[in-house]
Amino acid sequence: MRTLRVCALYPDLMNIYADRGNLLVLERRCVWRGIGFEVSACGLGEILDTEAPHDLFYLGGGQDRDQRLCAEDLALLKREGLRAAATRDAVVLGVCGGYQLLGRSYELGVGEELPGVGLLDVRTVREAGPRLIGNVAIEVTCDQGGGTPEAESAAGLDGAHVLTGFENHGGRTYLGAAQQPLGRVLKGCGNDGRSGLEGARSDNVIGTYLHGPLLPKNVWFADWLIARALGLDPSELAPLHDELEIAAHRDARHAAGV
Amino acid sequence: MSAALAARLAAARAVGALSRLRGGGATSAPGKALLRMQPDAIAVLGRRLARGSAVISATNGKTTTAAMAAAILGGDGVELVHNRAGANMAGGIASTLLDAARAHGSIAGELGLFEVDEMWLQGVVAQLRPRAILLGNLFRDQLDRYGELDTIAERWSTTVAGGPGGQARLVLNADDPALADLGRDAGERVVYFGVEDDSLALPGLSHAADAKHCRNCGAPYVFDAVYLGHLGRYHCASCGRARPSGEALAVRASDVRLEGVRAARFQLHTPQGSAEVALALPGLYNVYNALAAAALAHTLGVGLPAIVAGLQNTTAAFGRAESVTLGAGADRRELRILLVKNPAGANEVLRTLALEPGEHDVLGILNDKIADGRDVSWIWDADFELLADRIRRVTCAGTRAAELAVRLKYAGVDPERIRVEPDLAEALAAASADRPAGSDEKRPTDAECLTGADAGWDKGSSRGAPPPLYALPTYTAMLALHKLLARESSSSPTRRLRSTLR
Numbered sequence: 001m002r003t004l005r006v007c008a009l010y011p012d013l014m015n016i017y018a019d020r021g022n023l024l025v026l027e028r029r030c031v032w033r034g035i036g037f038e039v040s041a042c043g044l045g046e047i048l049d050t051e052a053p054h055d056l057f058y059l060g061g062g063q064d065r066d067q068r069l070c071a072e073d074l075a076l077l078k079r080e081g082l083r084a085a086a087t088r089d090a091v092v093l094g095v096c097g098g099y100q101l102l103g104r105s106y107e108l109g110v111g112e113e114l115p116g117v118g119l120l121d122v123r124t125v126r127e128a129g130p131r132l133i134g135n136v137a138i139e140v141t142c143d144q145g146g147g148t149p150e151a152e153s154a155a156g157l158d159g160a161h162v163l164t165g166f167e168n169h170g171g172r173t174y175l176g177a178a179q180q181p182l183g184r185v186l187k188g189c190g191n192d193g194r195s196g197l198e199g200a201r202s203d204n205v206i207g208t209y210l211h212g213p214l215l216p217k218n219v220w221f222a223d224w225l226i227a228r229a230l231g232l233d234p235s236e237l238a239p240l241h242d243e244l245e246i247a248a249h250r251d252a253r254h255a256a257g258v
Numbered sequence: 259m260s261a262a263l264a265a266r267l268a269a270a271r272a273v274g275a276l277s278r279l280r281g282g283g284a285t286s287a288p289g290k291a292l293l294r295m296q297p298d299a300i301a302v303l304g305r306r307l308a309r310g311s312a313v314i315s316a317t318n319g320k321t322t323t324a325a326m327a328a329a330i331l332g333g334d335g336v337e338l339v340h341n342r343a344g345a346n347m348a349g350g351i352a353s354t355l356l357d358a359a360r361a362h363g364s365i366a367g368e369l370g371l372f373e374v375d376e377m378w379l380q381g382v383v384a385q386l387r388p389r390a391i392l393l394g395n396l397f398r399d400q401l402d403r404y405g406e407l408d409t410i411a412e413r414w415s416t417t418v419a420g421g422p423g424g425q426a427r428l429v430l431n432a433d434d435p436a437l438a439d440l441g442r443d444a445g446e447r448v449v450y451f452g453v454e455d456d457s458l459a460l461p462g463l464s465h466a467a468d469a470k471h472c473r474n475c476g477a478p479y480v481f482d483a484v485y486l487g488h489l490g491r492y493h494c495a496s497c498g499r500a501r502p503s504g505e506a507l508a509v510r511a512s513d514v515r516l517e518g519v520r521a522a523r524f525q526l527h528t529p530q531g532s533a534e535v536a537l538a539l540p541g542l543y544n545v546y547n548a549l550a551a552a553a554l555a556h557t558l559g560v561g562l563p564a565i566v567a568g569l570q571n572t573t574a575a576f577g578r579a580e581s582v583t584l585g586a587g588a589d590r591r592e593l594r595i596l597l598v599k600n601p602a603g604a605n606e607v608l609r610t611l612a613l614e615p616g617e618h619d620v621l622g623i624l625n626d627k628i629a630d631g632r633d634v635s636w637i638w639d640a641d642f643e644l645l646a647d648r649i650r651r652v653t654c655a656g657t658r659a660a661e662l663a664v665r666l667k668y669a670g671v672d673p674e675r676i677r678v679e680p681d682l683a684e685a686l687a688a689a690s691a692d693r694p695a696g697s698d699e700k701r702p703t704d705a706e707c708l709t710g711a712d713a714g715w716d717k718g719s720s721r722g723a724p725p726p727l728y729a730l731p732t733y734t735a736m737l738a739l740h741k742l743l744a745r746e747s748s749s750s751p752t753r754r755l756r757s758t759l760r
Contacts (some may be wrong), residue, residue, distance in 0.1 A: 010469065012463075017401065017717040018601070021638030024668050044478075063406040069476065133402050171701065195428055212635035216664050244667055245662035247678060255626060255658070 002230055003036030007054040010070050011041050011076065012037045014098055016167070017212025019060030022095070025215040025222050026056070028112065031170070035170040035226070044073050048081030055229035061096030061211050071114035074101055079117050086119055091229040094203045095214065097208030098173055099199065100124045108171075120200040120207050121165040121176030122191075129193075132172075135256035136188025136210060137164040138198040140221075162186065163218050164252040167208030173209075175200060180209050186194055204228055219245040264626065266295040285345035289352030300348065300385040303355035304370060307339060311370030311386045312554060313379065315414075316394030318603045319547040320346065320373040323394055325575045328371055330568025334560050339367035344576065346375045348602055351382055367419045376410050377403075389713075391418060392429040392554045393437050394546070397487055397602035398468055398639070400631035407468055411436045420445070429553045431546070432502040433489040435479055436469040439499070450561045451509035452554040454682070455524075458514055458542060459483040459490070464605060464641065464645060474499050485544055487602040511545055511554040518614045519579065519594060520730075526552060526569075530562040535569050540579055541610040543603070548572075577736040581745055584690050584727070591690055592726040593743075597736050599630065601639035601650035604730075608644045611728060614690035617650035619727045621689040623682060624654070624662040626688035630732040634658045637665045651692040653677045655685035657736050682738055693724040 025041060026185060030037040042048050064072065075084075076168060086092055094102035096184055103122035106114040116124075140161045163183060172192040181191070182199025190198035191211065201207035210212070215222040220234075227234040274288030292299045294300050299440040304311055313605040314324050321344045321757035328340050341354040351372050358366045374382045376396075381390065392745060393414060398407055417423045418440050429443045432452035463470065467488035471478055477496035492498035513525040520538045524545050538546055552565050561567075574580040577597045584591045596611070598604040611618065626632050646669045654663040660679040731739050 015639075016398065016406075017633070018636045021635070021665075021668075024638070063408050063475075065408050066473070067473070113331050164404070166635060167631065202403035212633075213638040216638065216668065217661060241673070244660055244663045244676070244678065246672065248658075248664045251658055251660050257633075 004030050004056060004226060004229055005051060005054045006037070006039040007048070007057045008039055008041050009048075009057060009059040009074070009098070010043055011060070012043060013060040013066040013070060014060040016061045016063055016066070017096065019058070019095060019167075019212055020221075021168050021213025022060070022215040023058060023092075025213070026218065026226060027238065029219065029222055030168075030226060032240055042078065042129045046077065048078035050084035052085060054085065054090060056091040056093065056225065057082060059094045059098030059101065061098060067097050067101065067106070068108075068114060071101055071106070071116070074117055075115040081120060082117050086099065086203075088203050088207050089228075089231070091225055092119060093225065094120075094205075094207040096117070096167075096169060096209055096211035098208060100169075101206045102205065103173065103200070105174075106171060118203060119181040119205045120130065122173050122200050122207070123176070124171040125135055126171050131168060131170045132193050132209075134166070134188055135164070135252070136167045136190065136198070137162055137186040137253055137256040137258040138183035138190065138210070140183040140187055144147075144184075153164045160173050161206070162249075162253060162258065163210055163214065163221055163222060164249065164256055164258065165212075165214040165217060167209040167211060169209055169211075173200075180196035182206060183226070186258045216245070217248045219249070263296065264361070266299075267291060267356060267359055269295065272517075272661075274353070275354075283418075285563070286347065286349035287351050288356055289345075290349035290350050290352070291733045292356055293348060294319045300355060301380065301387075303352075303359050303365065304696065306359070307368060307370045308363040309336070309369040310389040311372060311559060312381060312390040312392065313386065313388045313555070314371075314373045314392045314550075315376055315379045315395065316393055316550075317376060317397045317600065318400040319543060319550070320344075320394065322544065322548040322578050323550045323554075324371060324373040326548055326569055326572045327392075327554050329562055329572045330551060330555040330565050331369065331371065331558070333571065334555075334564040337367045337368050338369055338371050339365065340371040341373060344373065346373045346601055347548050348381060349376045351386075355415050363746075373401075378415070379439075379554075380413050380417045383417050383426075383507060384421070387422045388426050389430060390554060390557050392424055393431065393440065394419075394550045395431055395434050395487075395489065395602075396469070397600055397750070398636070399600040400633075402631055402633040403628075406550065407436075411473075413416040415440055417679050427557050429550065429557055431489070431550065432487060433491070434544065435471060435488065435492055436500070439473045441502075443642070449508045449553050449557050450505075450506055451549040452487050452501065452507050452652070453511045453514065453542070453545065455485075455489075455512050455514045456483050458485050462601075463488060463493045464598050465669045470658075472497060472499060486546065486606060489546070494605055496498075509549055509556060511549050514542065514545055516542060516610070516613060519596070519610055519679045519726075524548075526566065528552065528556050528562055528565070530556065533562055533566045535566055537569060538573055541604040541606050543610075544579075544609065550631060554740045561662050577740070581726075584743075585745075591724050592691070593618070593690070593729055594726045595736065595739065597733065598640070598730045600732050601636050601641075604637075605644075606639035608641055609732065611681050612644050612648060616725065617648055617694075618645070619650050619689060619692045619725070620645075620652040621685060621727060621729045622652060622654050623656040623685070623731040623739065625732045625735045625738075626657045626658050634661050637662060642666055642669035649675055650690070651675055651677065653679055653685050653689040653692070655679055655682050657687075680733070683742055686739070686742060689727055692727070710745065 181197035270292035273291040362419040432450035
């Protein structure tokens with residue numbers, strides 16, 4: 001039996017929007033299919049080994065205070081481990097504050113810049129102006145992974161898929177010239193409220209502002225992550241009874257106006 | 259009173275009358291109109307209160323704490339001006355003062371008692387210059403409206419440190435690290451309250467715990483006991499800051515006994531002495547509300563007997579453990595309404611419900627309107643797992659019914675037991691018709707009782723009465739539920755339950 005081995009980064013700090021919902025969805029959807037599931041935490045002061053055996057790394061959202069605590073620690077003790085993980089095609093998912101820390105840097109204010117892991121070529125800046133808050137829906141398309149359409153299709157992201165959720169962030173995130181976004185904003189603010197782009201993706205490293213429990217209302221994406229992390233095609237995962245999940249996805253899209 | 263002010267009061271009252279004619283709730287409309295004409299109206303009218311004002315803020319339990327304080331103070335003969343309907347932003351407070359204002363610069367009441375929204379506290383304190391500020395707790399709540407929790411903590415810190423709030427007595431929850439810290443340098447101005455009963459200690463911090471790091475030095479707090487969310491007995495191993503205790507903890511609860519969804523008892527200790535308190539409200543969260551109200555009343559000079567009497571006379575505030583009878587005759591069924599609006603509050607409701615024996619029929623109503631918080635993420639922080647194997651049937655209603663259903667499914671509730679019916683009237687009808695086999699016509703057999711097949715029966719209730727239906731609504735869902743119940747009860751008694759049962 002295959003086992004999905006998940007590493008939750010700072011689960012006691014970076015969890016402000018109920019990020020545990022994502023881990024719960026990954027767990028249940030594995031268990032229901034007879035796939036093993038293991039989760040371990042890597043917190044403040046712990047070194048993330050470059051040989052860490054995990055298939056999927058999760059980094060959620062936190063308040064400024066928590067993000068400050070984690071940013072230094074992440075850069076100092078976990079950057080190499082995460083880079084090694086990305087190199088061997090483990091999935092790295094950063095959500096909200098976690099997305100910001102996967103980038104190059106986060107400029108919180110004049111003279112205060114938090115370091116990032118640099119797995120995504122993005123830069124985040126806290127600018128004057130309101131927080132970007134609200135329901136959001138984005139279209140994730142198949143040609144954004146940097147690979148050929150055929151390769152993407154084989155990876156299960158063929159055609160347009162909608163991710164829907166809620167965003168609430170003070171930082172604006174800007175993509176480097178070659179950095180692909182995760183998707184195109186259908187409704188909501190996305191990375192900066194202007195570009196129409198949301199999140200960032202480099203192969204299996206993904207960042208998004210769709211915060212907290214985005215997987216419960218986008219179970220297609222949960223399955224896609226599980227498959228990528230296990231080196232499978234999503235079509236190889238046994239189908240589940242998803243009537244409630246599909247209804248929740250529909251309601252969330254409706255809330256966003258899509 | 260100046261003629262200009264009198265004219266503005268009259269104009270604002272007309273706004274209220276007009277709004278009521280149109281069928282609006284109108285609690286804050288006249289106050290908002292008044293503040294537009296006279297921005298310092300709260301200060302001007304508040305100064306008429308001979309004994310000044312006390313304000314209460316918290317993310318959880320404001321309305322109930324204020325109701326308890328009102329019962330204590332009212333029972334002690336104090337004439338209050340109190341925003342009891344819960345309109346707690348500036349407009350609601352101005353409306354309450356406007357209602358009480360009388361001609362010739364007078365006001366009908368001697369003491370103002372106001373629950374105040376977390377984000378409005380600073381502005382309201384600046385105008386009212388209250389005698390006492392009670393801060394009950396700070397849990398994650400409606401982050402889409404308020405941004406970050408730390409933002410609120412910082413604002414509160416500024417509010418109580420100096421300026422208009424700098425003279426007020428501070429009544430603070432010692433068990434909430436973020437709040438206890440606000441009184442650190444306030445000396446004699448502070449009255450701390452807290453729970454001291456290790457039999458209540460939870461295995462650890464809940465997932466939704468917030469104040470986990472020392473505000474002084476940033477090191478993680480060490481919790482020697484966790485009572486509720488991040489409330490408990492804690493200290494900082496790095497800089498030594500710790501929960502106020504001993505003499506500094508003026509008002510305490512010990513020997514807490516929780517009696518299901520109906521009641522709670524505890525031993526109340528104050529500088530005036532100790533007494534047994536029997537609350538007609540359930541859960542440790544209401545023990546905290548009672549302690550807060552007792553500490554405030556003590557600070558305002560109320561005697562212990564009046565404090566105890568007031569606490570014991572407090573019944574459920576609107577939608578907070580309220581009990582309603584559905585239908586009539588053989589169709590009678592109790593509906594208990596337990597407001598849920600954020601993880602900490604929901605966890606306490608779930609924990610309290612879990613104290614009741616047997617399996618439960620539940621009507622969960624999740625709305626995502628502005629007053630609920632448009633972001634429903636929080637339900638994934640609430641520990642529905644506590645109830646997962648105790649659900650006989652759950653009906654999910656509201657604008658985000660399906661998301662709640664998914665939450666319950668992933669918490670471990672069998673999907674066969676989950677019904678999704680977004681329409682509230684339909685959902686209430688379906689949920690009230692759910693009852694354990696046998697409760698309509700026959701009592702359970704002895705064998706069923708012995709095997710626990712009907713463990714949901716309330717053995718003490720009248721023969722054949724089904725167990726209660728528990729409604730867990732968010733804020734706007736609770737208002738909608740009340741409206742629906744009012745409509746049902748205004749139709750004929752025989753029709754009334756039929757309409758919910760068909």
